[in-house]
Amino acid sequence: MKEHSGMRPHDIVVLLKIAAKKGDSWYMKDLAHELNISASEISESINRSVIAGLIFADKKRLMKTAILDFLRYGLPYVYPQQPGSLVRGIATAHSAKPLKDIIQSEEPFVWPYFKGELRGQAIAPLHSKVPESCLKDEKFYxxxxxxxxLRVGKAREKNLAFKELEKRLC
Structure with a gap:
């Protein structure tokens, strides 16, 4: 068995891309193409997630309760983020669907992206290719x-985000 050297930010990206497929069949090469991450990194990511207990040993089925627990209780501490300078980018956090319909805010948060049309405070994505990948897949976005x-919100935003994640993952 391989040694587990800890989760990496893009492991969450890979797991959520699988979750966005809602049970549709997929191959690692498809994930690599859709996420713009190398096939070897996808494979290593899935292996780390198996060891961490976030995906079953068959490497196809997600352990949704474990993922939700990690997202709620681990993500804000392991991969925290502070809003940065004003940049052009793509809406994220409470500035993007589904939270933008629930939370009114004058301070948009964005992933820096040169093709983005919104100006807001920069939030570093979990992987540099996330903005581009999200433009191709609304559920994943x-x-x-x-x-x-969950990474940048206050208590209310975090609670609302978690409820929305539960709806989408379970």
């Missing part, structure tokens, strides 16, 4: 935005 709300 919602999951990643909700994760950012």
């Amino acid at each position: 919602e999951l990643m935005s909700l994760c950012d709300a």
Whole structure:
């Protein structure tokens, strides 16, 4: 058995991409193409997630309760984020769907991205290719935005984000 050297930020990205597929069949090469991450990194990521107990040993089925627990109780501490300078980018956290319909805010948060149309405070994505990948998959975009709300939000935003994640993952 391989040694577990700890989770990496893009492991969450890979797990949420699988979750966005809602049970549709997928191959590692498809994830690599859709996320713009190398196939070997996808494979290593899934292996780390198996060891961490976030995906079953068959490497196809997610352990949704464990993922939700990690997102709620671990993500804000392991991969915290502080809003940065004003940049052009793509909406995230409470500035993106589904939270933007629930939370009114004058301070948009964005992933820095040169093709973005919104100006807001920069939030570093869990992987540099997340903004580009999210533009191609609305379900995945919602999951990643909700994760950012867990990373940067106040208690109310975090609670709302977690409820929305539960709806989408269970």
